[in-house]
Amino acid sequence: MARPQAPSNVTVLGECVADTFTDLARSGPGELALRALPGGGPANTAVALARLGTPTRFLGRFSTDAFGTLFRARLSDSGVDLTGSVTATPEPSTLAVADLDETGQATYTFYADSAADWQWTDEELAATRSDGAVCLHTGSLALIRQPGGSRIEDHLAKAREHVTVSIDPNVRPLLVPPSAYRERLPRWCALADILRLSEDDLALLLPGANLEEACDTWHAAGARLVVITLGGRGSLASLDGLRVTVPTPAVDVADTVGAGDSFTAGLLHRLAALGRLGGRLDRLSLEDVTDACSFAARVAALTCSVPGANPPWADEAVLETDVERLLPHP
Template sequence: MTTPVPAGDPAADPVAVLGECVADAFVRPATGPVRTLAIGLDVLPGGGPANTAVALARLGTPTRFLGRLSADVFGRLFRDHLAGSGVDLSRAVAASEPSTLAVADLDEEGRADYSFHAEHTADFGWTPQELAAAAHGPVSCLHTGSLALVRPPGGQAVEELLAEVRGRATVSIDPNVRPLLVDPGAYRRALPRWCAATDILRLSDDDLAHLAPAGTSPEQAADTFHADGARLVVITLGADGVFASLEGERLRASAPPVSVVDSVGAGDSFMAGFLHSLHRAGALGGRLDALRGDQVTDALAFGARVAAAVCAVRGANPPWRRELAGF
């Protein structure tokens, strides 16, 4: 069991999460005649980076969200959700563009099929000046990825920010491939650059299927990512648990059994649990030079618990620390 780092330690600085908020609209089956389009939508705050920020804060990690938040009804929903979870929004940008919307249709196993409405929305309009102001000041880790890292016009500016932040904090990247919005080829071309810029690279097994040749094992993929510069590679495998490679040291943790309602936000919440554990161990703040395999294994197991708790409820609704006892 890890203990909190002492006050004044650089690793006590907040974790900053940079990226998008997305309004997840879940389709409710029609109750009227079949010939009508009388469907209902339940709208929940989501978006991979925002989910991670919420989960981190609810676990007790000091968390700062670096995002561009619209003034529309969804932007107000995001602000209330993030602030109500304890996330610091002092560096968030008030954006004039509309919010990003994703309509999710769930299958019988709880997997979501999305249609996205993301053109000219607030999340992706970062300028270098906005990013410099948002990321200014001490942080132990900058976690980013998903659409904000790859979509124009702001994606290139976000990527360029990593080189500056890497001089003073741990960098963590979760590509979170969205093939409906961005050609996976764009992720594949960028991945070697991201590995060179990051300390922690997290992928899902679905991401790996998009980014590596067919039949590539997690071990083979990790070796490639290590060669490109990533020190710690983490690959989540759904019900098969999670695999990690710390500079070639192979580590695993199992997934807790859970009755799945849906898997929305599970990977984002896993990453929050993983970073939370490393933060409390005092392992963040630099290049992970002193990170041990047992600390990684503890973080994998804790992240898997957080992900299981999210799978047990509808939507990306990460647990508070006190709610984890059952997982």
């Protein structure tokens, strides 16, 4: 296996979302208090990548409202480069109200009409620079919501001449019909080198298909590496049809908000450190994939151990000590 190399740049393109949670302690008769935290799949991934030590640029469209200010501060404080992002006026930020079940699993109601995140223009995308990035990661709502989604697809087609392309569909059926994702997914697989999605996404994208059938379908459409996260059961990774199942560390779950995004960040961080990003994954081995998915699972487990999408920092002792303690022993 290759040894980790100097950090390589990764660019993340997509949305920021204000995740709001009910605050029962501050609620009273006739009123419901909400607590807002900065989130959004691509933004969470960018934060996690930067905290792990990967030089990360985030390309987003920020509203000038209070949430937009919150988003910028969180990304900047995590070390994310916001050069190339757009200030959007007077478009609002996207808002999601999260409902947590007894296991900490979140479901969302979105308020996203005409939000800044979906209004990318061809001119704005053309003005972005790769600056030596080895990977461009995108997906989630920014890739499916119009008018910006189709323009991002065109941008990916040009960018993949120089970088590895990673896509996380992050299906949101309450906001976008699953049929819209199914229609676009073959195009995304043709553009993507890496497709990372959850078991819940799979059920919506290919109803009735098992994990292996899904991987083979998406390989045939063009994606070389498919990684399906399975919650507490780990993840299945398939590289050109060669497959491995990687376990997830046991952890006391506060909630699962941002867990998938942290997994994606851990995966890309490790693949970049191994020198495997920057092209069509020609030098990637199944051993590399196993190593990267194991690291990603540990990062996701730590994110689940705290409330909200709050991924760990690389220099936190917990990343090197508690995670090893959490790993299953023979």
